[in-house]
Amino acid sequence: MKSKVFLFVVILGIGFWLSVMGIGYFTVILPPKKDMNLNYYLPVVIENAHGIQVGTRVHVLGIDQGLVRYLDYFPIDENQNILFVSECEDLCQKQMKGQITIAVLNLRKSLEFYENYAIYSRYDSVIGEKVIEINPGSKIIKKQNQTLQVKKIEPRYLFPKEFFDLLVQNYQGLQINSKTLLRTINYDDPVTIIAEVIYENRESLRRIFSNLQEITHKINEGQGTIALLINDDSLVSEADMVLIEAIKFLQTYREGYESLRENKIFSNTVTGPLNFFGP
Numbered sequence: 001m002k003s004k005v006f007l008f009v010v011i012l013g014i015g016f017w018l019s020v021m022g023i024g025y026f027t028v029i030l031p032p033k034k035d036m037n038l039n040y041y042l043p044v045v046i047e048n049a050h051g052i053q054v055g056t057r058v059h060v061l062g063i064d065q066g067l068v069r070y071l072d073y074f075p076i077d078e079n080q081n082i083l084f085v086s087e088c089e090d091l092c093q094k095q096m097k098g099q100i101t102i103a104v105l106n107l108r109k110s111l112e113f114y115e116n117y118a119i120y121s122r123y124d125s126v127i128g129e130k131v132i133e134i135n136p137g138s139k140i141i142k143k144q145n146q147t148l149q150v151k152k153i154e155p156r157y158l159f160p161k162e163f164f165d166l167l168v169q170n171y172q173g174l175q176i177n178s179k180t181l182l183r184t185i186n187y188d189d190p191v192t193i194i195a196e197v198i199y200e201n202r203e204s205l206r207r208i209f210s211n212l213q214e215i216t217h218k219i220n221e222g223q224g225t226i227a228l229l230i231n232d233d234s235l236v237s238e239a240d241m242v243l244i245e246a247i248k249f250l251q252t253y254r255e256g257y258e259s260l261r262e263n264k265i266f267s268n269t270v271t272g273p274l275n276f277f278g279p
Contacts, residue, residue: 038066038067038106038107038108039160040066040106040107040108040109040110040157041069041104041105041106041107041157041158041159041160041162041163042104042105042107042111042155042156042157042158042182043102043103043104043105043156043158043176043181044102044103044104044105044119044181044182044183044184045100045101045102045178045181045182045183045184046071046101046102046103046121046184046186047183047184047185047186048101048121048186049071049073049101049103050186051121051123051129051130052068052071052103052121052130052132053068053071054068054069054070054071055067055068056068056121056129056130056131056132057124057129057131057132058105058106058107058131058132058134059131059132059133059134060107060109060111060134060136061134061135061136062133065107065108065109065134066105066106066107066108067105067106068103068104068105068106068132069104069105069106069163070102070103070104070163070166070167071101071102071103071104072101072102073099073100073101073102074099074100074101074102075092075096075097075098075099076096076097076098076099076100076178077095077096077097078095078097079177080177080178080179081177081178082100082102082176082177082178083095083096084171084174100178102176102178102181103132103184104158104163104166105132105134110157111134111136111155112136112152113136113137113152113153113154113155113182114136114137114138114139114150114151114152114153115137115150115151115152115153116137116138116141116150117134117135117136117137117153117182118133118134118135118137118185119132119133119134119135119182119183119184119185120132120133120184120185120186121133121184121185121186132184137150138150139152155181155182156176156180156181156182162174
């Protein structure tokens with residue numbers, strides 16, 4: 001009996017540890033393994049990198065197809081050429097006209113992009129992390145019962161050596177113009193969107209609240225018709241008397257109309273037989 005219990009405990013322990021190892025394989029070992037041998041490096045201009053980091057997942061039409069391998073910002077000149085400051089130092093400081101953020105997306109497959117493409121960052125769920133979603137676009141679209149062809153565009157992929165040079169900040173021979181790179185749109189969570197809308201319209205909102213404050217002040221001071229209706233009891237009483245008189249007038253008019261109708265019915269009742277016996 002004891003041997004059977006011991007055997008049962010051993011089998012149960014082996015099953016427990018096999019389960020733990022399976023969970024560890026699928027959650028720890030397998031995810032990095034599936035990200036190996038991703039040979040396509042697609043640099044894109046990120047409009048807003050908030051919530052995006054190295055390792056952020058990349059979806060193509062809703063399917064996980066890679067991750068962000070590199071993320072950094074660079075100065076640009078007036079022609080939208082990226083300046084590598086480590087190579088030109090003081091000269092680049094004079095040519096600098098702005099900055100852009102570039103992310104390198106490491107993908108499993110090469111994608112065909114068309115002019116109606118869309119790349120955007122969004123939250124995968126309300127409390128989840130951000131992902132980058134890619135819609136490469138389509139060659140043919142239908143618009144107003146017409147079939148239109150969309151022009152194909154050639155994205156700027158990096159060779160593995162170029163990507164390695166970018167990692168080690170060896171920019172010699174690496175020419176990237178931000179005009180030739182694909183661009184992304186950023187979609188934040190609802191709270192952030194509402195906050196941005198309020199911030200962008202803060203002057204209009206300030207005027208609205210100022211006008212409301214002025215209106216309420218006038219009402220409290222008794223200025224204007226609305227203020228009189230609220231604060232002056234005599235005006236309200238007079239308005240009530242006018243309404244009562246109007247109601248009485250309508251009742252009198254209705255009673256007179258009913259009396260006239262009854263008289264007309266009686267007249268028709270009397271004159272009807274007389275007309276029948278008359279000449």
